[in-house]
Amino acid sequence: MRSKPFRLLQYAFALCVAVFTLAPFAWLVISSVSYQKDLTTTPLKWIPDNLTFERYRDIFTNPDNEMAYAFKMAMINSFTVASTVTVIALIVGGLAAYAISRYRFRFREKLVYLFLFTYMIPSVVIVIPLYLLFSEMQMLDSKMTLVLLDLTFVIPFVIWVMQSYFDSISKEFDEAAAVDGCSRLQTLWYVVFPIVRPGIIATGILAFLLAWDEFFFSLLFTSSLEAKTISVAIAEFSGKNAVDYGMIATGGVLASIPPLLIAIVFQRYLVRGMVAGGIKE
Amino acid sequence: MKRKLSDAQFAWLIIAPSVVIVFGIVLYPLFETFLYSLKDLDLSAGSLGDYVWLHNYLEILSDGDFWASAGRTAYFAAVSISLELILGTLIALLLNEEIKGKTFLRSIIIIPWAVPTIVNGAMWKWIYHSEYGALNALLTQLHLIDHYHSWLNSPWMAMNMVIIADVWKMTPLVTIFLLASLQLVNKSVYEAAMVDGAGMIRRFFTLTLPYLKPTLLVIIVMRTMETFKVFDIIYAITQGGPANGTMVLTYQAYLKAFSNLQYSQGATISYLIGMMIALLTYGYVKMLKRGEAA
Numbered sequence: 339m340r341s342k343p344f345r346l347l348q349y350a351f352a353l354c355v356a357v358f359t360l361a362p363f364a365w366l367v368i369s370s371v372s373y374q375k376d377l378t379t380t381p382l383k384w385i386p387d388n389l390t391f392e393r394y395r396d397i398f399t400n401p402d403n404e405m406a407y408a409f410k411m412a413m414i415n416s417f418t419v420a421s422t423v424t425v426i427a428l429i430v431g432g433l434a435a436y437a438i439s440r441y442r443f444r445f446r447e448k449l450v451y452l453f454l455f456t457y458m459i460p461s462v463v464i465v466i467p468l469y470l471l472f473s474e475m476q477m478l479d480s481k482m483t484l485v486l487l488d489l490t491f492v493i494p495f496v497i498w499v500m501q502s503y504f505d506s507i508s509k510e511f512d513e514a515a516a517v518d519g520c521s522r523l524q525t526l527w528y529v530v531f532p533i534v535r536p537g538i539i540a541t542g543i544l545a546f547l548l549a550w551d552e553f554f555f556s557l558l559f560t561s562s563l564e565a566k567t568i569s570v571a572i573a574e575f576s577g578k579n580a581v582d583y584g585m586i587a588t589g590g591v592l593a594s595i596p597p598l599l600i601a602i603v604f605q606r607y608l609v610r611g612m613v614a615g616g617i618k619e
Numbered sequence: 620m621k622r623k624l625s626d627a628q629f630a631w632l633i634i635a636p637s638v639v640i641v642f643g644i645v646l647y648p649l650f651e652t653f654l655y656s657l658k659d660l661d662l663s664a665g666s667l668g669d670y671v672w673l674h675n676y677l678e679i680l681s682d683g684d685f686w687a688s689a690g691r692t693a694y695f696a697a698v699s700i701s702l703e704l705i706l707g708t709l710i711a712l713l714l715n716e717e718i719k720g721k722t723f724l725r726s727i728i729i730i731p732w733a734v735p736t737i738v739n740g741a742m743w744k745w746i747y748h749s750e751y752g753a754l755n756a757l758l759t760q761l762h763l764i765d766h767y768h769s770w771l772n773s774p775w776m777a778m779n780m781v782i783i784a785d786v787w788k789m790t791p792l793v794t795i796f797l798l799a800s801l802q803l804v805n806k807s808v809y810e811a812a813m814v815d816g817a818g819m820i821r822r823f824f825t826l827t828l829p830y831l832k833p834t835l836l837v838i839i840v841m842r843t844m845e846t847f848k849v850f851d852i853i854y855a856i857t858q859g860g861p862a863n864g865t866m867v868l869t870y871q872a873y874l875k876a877f878s879n880l881q882y883s884q885g886a887t888i889s890y891l892i893g894m895m896i897a898l899l900t901y902g903y904v905k906m907l908k909r910g911e912a913a
Contacts (some may be wrong), residue, residue, distance in 0.1 A: 341750075344819075348713060348716060348718055349718065351709070351713055352718060352720065352724060355710055355713070355724065355728070356720075356723075356724060356727065358787070359730060359731060359791075360730070361725055362731075362742060362743070362746060362787060363730060363731070363734060363742070365742075365745075365746065365753050366738075366742045366745070369745065377751055378750075378751050380750075380751075380756070381756060381759070381760060382751070382753065382756035382760075397789060415826040430636040430637050430640065431637055433633040433634070433636070433637070433638035434633065434636070434638075436633065437629070437630035437634045438630075438634070439624045440630075441627065441629070441630035442626075442627075443626070443627035443630050443631065444627070449634070449638075452642070453637070453641065456641055456642070458844060458896070458900075459645065459649065459710045459893065460847075460848035460869065460889070460893060461848075462650060462848065462850070462869050462872050462873065462889045462890055462892065463652055463889040463890065463892070463893045464645055464648040464649055464652060465648070465814065465876075466648070466651075466652055466655060466876050466885055466886055467647070467648035467651035467652055467655070468644070468648045468881050469877075471648070472884075480911070486640070486644060489640050489641070489644075490640070490641055490644045492643050493637050493640060493641050494641060497637065508812075522629055525652070536622060540772070547733070550735065551735045551736055552852065553736060553737055553850075553851045554850055557854070557886070558877065559730060568735075569735055569736070569737035569738070569851075570737075572736050572737050572738060572853060572855075573740075573741070573855050574740040574743050574747075576744060576855065577858065578868050583745050583748070583751070586741055586745065587742075587745065589738075590734075590738040590741055590742055592733055593735045593737075593738050594733065594735060594738050597728065597733040597734070597735060598733045598734070601729045601730070601732070602726060602729070602730075602731035602733075605726065605729060608729075609795055609799060
């Protein structure tokens with residue numbers, strides 16, 4: 339048993355942690371539903387007298403409000419890009435991880451390190467030639483280009499994490515399936531895939547979050563609502579001088595909802611995936 | 620069933636798409652950037668790329684601005700990582716105890732980490748606002764300050780404010796990693812130590828800390844690589860200002876290349892960033908290996 343003063347200290351610390359964790363984001367949520375005049379009074383009122391959901395309504399339904407419309411289109415772009423990246427990276431990277439985990443072939447080790455190396459390269463080291471190349475090919479400001487660029491770090495990430503999941507299941511399943519006459523792809527699909535499904539979900543979630551949070555490539559390679567992501571839209575409006583902070587807050591809350599939902603609903607999977615990816619021998 | 624492909628052929632076949640996409644897009648520009656760093660490609664001066672070999676490197680390495688940015692980057696990395704490790708360890712230890720509300724705390728702790736980096740930046744920028752910001756309001760109402768401050772107006776203060784924003788977002792990651800290791804701890808060793816009369820602080824330093832060391836090192840490596848290329852949160856809060864107070868290396872490379880169109884200078888700084896990260900990682904990994912051998 340712990341002593342009483344120590345217990346007290348623990349609870350005080352727990353309270354601080356809870357407050358510091360929640361307060362900043364809570365303030366963002368409050369700002370998004372407060373009237374502008376309540377946000378700009380001194381002394382600041384923490385709980386507004388009246389709530390307004392107009393900004394949310396504007397984002398979803400009002401094409402005439404420039405900022406709201408930009409946020410809506412950018413959210414749709416982010417969704418399209420992040421889901422496409424996730425699906426492609428899981429299939430392509432998952433297959434590669436399976437091969438690396440199951441088969442022995444020349445340069446296997448070197449290949450693993452080469453993928454890890456690409457994952458660690460700072461984006462800034464490769465963007466200048468890519469920018470010149472894509473602008474020559476007239477591929478700037480396109481969602482497809484952004485998907486390709488995101489894949490360069492999401493695929494290595496998927497390979498790195500999935501490999502540890504494949505390593506953790508016994509090869510005997512594969513061998514038994516082969517004896518029963520399954521082809522390699524059938525074995526993968528009917529035997530291995532169902533077993534590693536939790537791993538695939540965890541990896542997929544982390545891949546989606548990586549793509550959703552990506553900023554540097556989007557900033558440089560997109561310019562219009564055709565392909566701009568929500569992070570770029572928020573950064574752009576929050577960088578202006580006369581800013582509607584309530585609207586920024588609303589965009590911010592909406593942009594946080596997908597990752598927050600994922601993080602809270604899939605917490606168990608997520609933690610396992612993160613630890614598998616980070617701590618590997 | 621007849622198998623036409625050998626195992627190795629089949630393996631390469633299903634690895635091929637990854638190799639084509641990843642190396643196809645990364646290796647060419649990686650090499651090309653290196654060539655740029657050896658040329659004088661500078662659209663602002665109208666020069667289109669004659670080889671100048673190491674001239675860019677010598678010029679940048681003798682440039683005070685570069686070293687100032689490197690110093691700020693190192694400060695950002697060192698302070699954020701230390702704070703995240705200390706807070707993360709304390710919170711992980713707390714969540715590993717039997718306290719009421721543990722489940723609740725564990726489920727909210729992940730929230731900051733899930734908030735996208737740019738949203739996090741915009742949120743803190745709003746909190747730090749000099750006229751309407753929540754921080755000014757809070758500190759004034761608690762009578763801790765007597766007038767509103769412009770938190771982002773002085774170079775050094777701005778850097779620290781950005782660090783707070785980064786620590787808020789990244790501490791949960793450290794906590795989650797450490798908590799995962801703590802839950803695998805063999806409890807009986809602790810009970811034995813308690814029977815032997817080892818106090819709490821002593822138990823922490825002789826049992827817990829050595830046990831957590833590998834995980835801590837992994838976190839330090841990961842976070843060093845991330846903080847040395849920090850860009851997004853700086854872009855969202857201060858854009859390198861005020862008076863270059865938050866001008867970190869990646870931001871400097873970005874400005875040189877995409878705002879001044881000095882491609883070669885940008886490329887050179889990028890390569891220097893890459894080399895620093897590689898050196899640091901190499902150093903840590905060596906430390907890690909030595910730790911394991913001991």
